[in-house]
Amino acid sequence: MFTGIIESLGLVRNIVKEGENLHISIECDFTSELKIDQSVAHNGVCLTAVDITDNIYTVTAIKETLDKTNLKHLKINDKINLERAMILGDRLDGHIVQGHVDQTAVCTEVIEEDGSWVFSFDYDSSLNNVTIEKGSITINGTSLTVVNSKKNSFSVAIIPYTYEHTNFHTFKNGSVVNLEFDVIGKYVARLLEK
Incomplete structure (x- = not known):
C-alpha cells in the first residue's frame, strides 16, 4: 500500500533484458535502507527489490507489468518516481494507492x-x-x-x-x-x- 506522495527521484543505471523480463537497476538516496524482498513503487508500479549493491538496487518487471505500464520505455539515466510502502500508523497524505497500474x-x-x-x-x-x-x-x-x-x-x-x-x-x-x-x-x- 502506498500514498502517492513521491519520496525520491531515482536514476535508472542499468537495464538487462532476460527472456520477457527486464531487470532494472536504480540509484537512489534510500537504497541503503532497503532490504531484499521489499516493495517500492516505481512510477507507480509496485516492484520487489531483488538485489542491492552499494547505492543501486535492482527490480524485475515481467511481461504482464511491461505490457500495462511505461516501464518498457525506460532508458539509462531516466528519472523515475519512487515511493516505499506505507508504514502502518503513518499519515495518509495522498490517497490509497495500491501500486497496481491500470x-x-x-x-x-x-x-x-x-x-x-x-x-x-x-x-x-x-x-x-x-x-x-x-x-x-x-x-x-x-x-x-x-x-x-x-x-x-x-x-x-x-x-x-x-x-x-x-x-x-x-x-x-x-x-x-x-x-x-x-x-x-x-x-x-x-x-x-x-
Missing part, C-alpha cells in the same frame, strides 16, 4: 501558468476506467486531483514542489505515463456493471 496515458499538453503547470492526458476509455472532477488519480505514482474530467481525457494542476521533486518536469507532448485510477471508483464502476 493503464497508460499520453501527455497531450503542458501549459505553464504563473507559478504552476497544467498537464493534460488522453487515455483509452474502452478499458472502463473513469475519472471524476476533483477525484483522485495516480500518475507515475504521484497522487493528484483531477481537473477537466472528460470521457477519455483529464488534466491535473501541478505545484512547483511536485514539478521539481517528481519526474513531471520531464513530461512533454507524447510522454507515456502510468495511471492508477481511484480504487473506490473502480469498485463502484464494477458494481454498476452488474
Whole structure:
C-alpha cells in the first residue's frame, strides 16, 4: 500500500533484458535502507527489490507489468518516481494507492501558468476506467486531483514542489505515463456493471 506522495527521484543505471523480463537497476538516496524482498513503487508500479549493491538496487518487471505500464520505455539515466510502502500508523497524505497500474496515458499538453503547470492526458476509455472532477488519480505514482474530467481525457494542476521533486518536469507532448485510477471508483464502476 502506498500514498502517492513521491519520496525520491531515482536514476535508472542499468537495464538487462532476460527472456520477457527486464531487470532494472536504480540509484537512489534510500537504497541503503532497503532490504531484499521489499516493495517500492516505481512510477507507480509496485516492484520487489531483488538485489542491492552499494547505492543501486535492482527490480524485475515481467511481461504482464511491461505490457500495462511505461516501464518498457525506460532508458539509462531516466528519472523515475519512487515511493516505499506505507508504514502502518503513518499519515495518509495522498490517497490509497495500491501500486497496481491500470493503464497508460499520453501527455497531450503542458501549459505553464504563473507559478504552476497544467498537464493534460488522453487515455483509452474502452478499458472502463473513469475519472471524476476533483477525484483522485495516480500518475507515475504521484497522487493528484483531477481537473477537466472528460470521457477519455483529464488534466491535473501541478505545484512547483511536485514539478521539481517528481519526474513531471520531464513530461512533454507524447510522454507515456502510468495511471492508477481511484480504487473506490473502480469498485463502484464494477458494481454498476452488474
